[in-house]
Amino acid sequence: MKKERSLEYEDEKLILLTQKGKMKAFEILVNRYKKNAYFIALGLVGNSEDAYDLSQDAFVKVYRSINKYNGTSKFFPWFYTILTNLCKNHLKRQNVKKRYLSQETERQKLNSEAQNSSNSEEKLEKLALKEKLLEEIEKLPFKFKEIIVLKHFRDLSYKEISEVLEIPIGSVMSRLYYARKKLKESLKDFRE
């Protein structure tokens, strides 16, 4: 998992310090997980402003309920539940039709990529395929979308995913199988 370790302190130790009112400890914790939080939210809601906002909201929520944390579970799975609940509510509220690729930033990124590449046909085809794939990921039911986000966008190991989602590794694999199968099917007509 990509953590920005700024100190040797474990997450659980930092929470303990936060509970004692040490704001600096919470700052370290936030900086350690901000990228994970943002990119997971981005993968789930597909909009960078909302993702930024939701990820910060999740940290505020964690801070407000920091005294409820009793150390029996790890920090990140706890945080992840709070974050994804916020994302789920956001998606429900918005009844989101926004797409990853209607996002200015994503479009620009893909466009500049297209220009940088020597415009070889293969590259362009790959680009179009990416676009289609993002669209299909967005359409997946939540529990399959989240597993794709964790594996493909954050590159977590099966063990890490199973910890975060609190499911056995067998379920990680079967969810991945289902999600990828869906994507595979939707790409079938794309190739023609």
Add this chain to the structure above:
Amino acid sequence: MNCEEIKNLMMGYIDGELSDEQKSLVEKHIEECEKCRDEYKSFVRIKEVTEDMRLADLKEDIWAGYWKGVYKRIERGAGWIFLSIGAIILLAFGMFEFIKSIIFDPSLSLIVKIGIFSLTLGVVILLVSILRERLFAFKKERYRDIER
């Protein structure tokens, strides 16, 4: 190993999560079973396409200001909570005193008392509603920290 059992292992194979023993099980099956071989190939393709598919990163200064943003929200949230508690206490106290004075005022008729009572209630409801709206507007303003 049948096709059903190989499905999950195939995921592990693609993601490099299997033991050598499990790997050879998958390899053996794929070699023998055309259906699974085809499936395997398209899974590999999806993996390849997503491999370099990264979501757009934010600018470094936005990351640098991330903690400040979280801190501001925590602080302001606390500010609003205290403000609301204070306002509610004062409002309730004021109402109580006001209503008490009306009820015990013999020079006012019952209908006037009811009128004043209902007027006060209306003002309080409106105040609470405005306060709530203000809180909501504050939530929306937080986007300022993000470059558009």
